[in-house]
Amino acid sequence: HAPVEKGQMVATVKIIPFAVAASLVDAAVKICAGGEIFAVHAYRPVNVGVIQTVLPGIKSSVLDKTLRVTDARLARSGGRLTAERRTPHEVAPVAEAATALARDNDMVVIFGASAMSDFADVVPAAIEKAGGTVVRAGMPVDPGNLLVLGTLAGKRVIGAPGCARSPKENGFDWVLDRLIAGLDVTARDIAGMGVGGLLMEIPTRPQPREPLPVSQSAGSEPRVDIVLLAAGRSSRMGGPNKLLALFDGEPLVRRTAERTLGSKAVSTIVVTGHQRERVRSALAGLDLTLVDNPDFADGLASSLKAGIARVAPDAAGAMIVLGDMPGVSSKDIDSLIDAFAKSGGRAVVRAAHQGKRGNPVLLPRSLFSAVAHLEGDTGARHLVEVEGLDVIDVEIGQGASIDVDTREALERAGGVLQD
Incomplete structure (x- = not known):
């Protein structure tokens, strides 16, 4: 059964001649004669x-x-x-x-x-x-x-x-x-409806004909810039800024930035806000683009918008990296970028741990305009759910789910808070 509009083609028939036993043809005719084959409503x-x-x-x-x-x-x-x-x-x-x-x-x-x-x-x-x-x-x-x-x-x-x-x-x-x-x-x-119905292929599933790598079909891999969010107030810490906590003697925000710089991403944009001068001092000497978000107190959305606005015009996507995730490595970031390239630069790519979505998240350019309309403490998750784009989850291990929002979590991860 198929509802159609006036003048719309509803079916085509392909006839491929081959030899088949007459008894099978008779059986097929009997089945077809036993009920309605096709109807237009x-x-x-x-x-x-x-x-x-x-x-x-x-x-x-x-x-x-x-x-x-x-x-x-x-x-x-x-x-x-x-x-x-x-x-x-x-x-x-x-x-x-x-x-x-x-x-x-x-x-x-x-x-x-x-x-x-x-x-x-x-x-x-x-x-x-x-x-x-x-x-x-x-x-x-x-x-x-x-x-x-x-x-x-x-x-x-x-x-x-x-x-x-x-x-x-x-x-x-x-x-x-x-x-x-x-x-x-x-x-x-x-x-x-699941039998021969609308079932889109999972982007990570091998296809009968694998597409050429982006570098062969388009001349180069799609450009990815990183937006590193480092503007938060660390309110659950009760005073100290978690981004300045020391991990192996190095401020967490610097450690994260060095890992983004060590990845395949072309550039890293760091959004600062709370204690901006101290955070920027911790990043001194690194090849970063620093963006100030004076509205950081309004919530996460303001920092996302500030960072996305500075992404290069020729970037196919932007990876949103949280400054408080010490377990994410350069190799993990590269894995997300590789999956993005394989999708042709069109899919959303999320880090995952044991099948559960985490961070970072790589957004294709098609979502950039929607980011500009976010408000409050809203991140990119809602956009991923409502825009209907392909989503690829890449397993990177515990690093996708370890953040340090509390003193206890930070200490368990090996960090030492500073005043």
């Missing part, structure tokens, strides 16, 4: 209400973009986005908004501020609290595997996966288009 214009949940740090521009993308998705089938409600990322307000929108619309779509972590998470729980039923939570389709499908007051409710904020095709489209075309979508239907 027209779209029906629908009215859709949208709920977007909000957590601290989510920029309104991200929510506005989601509305534009959703409106464009509905326009292709003659649908209409009639109303939007923004609620806290909590079960009760989402349930209340869903009840109101289901009363006046044909369908409700909910964009959660964070990805569904289990079947009792905010979106599925809200559907049930409103008196609805969760038909399916999760689907074997990627991107889009965290979709939720439910019913409420005879209307369909979709908990959209994060990738649905992007116009790129994903599992959300597969379910949305079928519903708009009047097709019933069951839990079994969604389970079956």
Whole structure:
């Protein structure tokens, strides 16, 4: 079954002649004659209400973009986005908004501020609290595997996966288009979508035809600059600046900077703020670009923006390195850059430890403009979740997860605080 638009080609047939036993042909004909082989279902214009949940740090521009993308998705089938409600990322307000929108619309779509972590998470729980039923939570389709499908007051409710904020095709489209075309979508239907369905290749998986290395196909590897964040106040230390703590007799921030300089990255941009003169003194003599962030007290986002703004115009990506991670080596940084180059300079690359995401994170240039809209103590993680880009996790060991936010953690890592 495939919903189509007027004038759209729906199928092609390729005939490859070869010898086959007549009994097999007869068996195939019998199977085909036993049921419907192919059908076309027209779209029906629908009215859709949208709920977007909000957590601290989510920029309104991200929510506005989601509305534009959703409106464009509905326009292709003659649908209409009639109303939007923004609620806290909590079960009760989402349930209340869903009840109101289901009363006046044909369908409700909910964009959660964070990805569904289990079947009792905010979106599925809200559907049930409103008196609805969760038909399916999760689907074997990627991107889009965290979709939720439910019913409420005879209307369909979709908990959209994060990738649905992007116009790129994903599992959300597969379910949305079928519903708009009047097709019933069951839990079994969604389970079956993983068979020959939309399943994007994991960037790290070997392909049948390996692409040429970037250095052969494009003349050189994509340029990567490093943004080293060293503006924080070390508030959990109770006074001393953790970046000036000594590791093997050397300030932590200098040790980190030397490791970035020893990597394949072309340049290192250091963002300073709190105790900027002391931090800069600790970095004296190193070939660095120093950037002052006078707004460092506003949170991490301000330092990210200050650093990204100084990345070279021809850089394909920027690696965000935290100044307080003593376990990250030059070799680890190179591993991330190698994975980025293999992706053609288009994927997000994250350091990982035992399958859990950590730091550093390498952002492709396509995300730079989104960084400019971050606010507060928000880092790049939210951008990675909502932009729908390929993400490559590179295992680098404990270094990806060791930071020194507290005195105890710093001492365990071998550091000595200074006044």
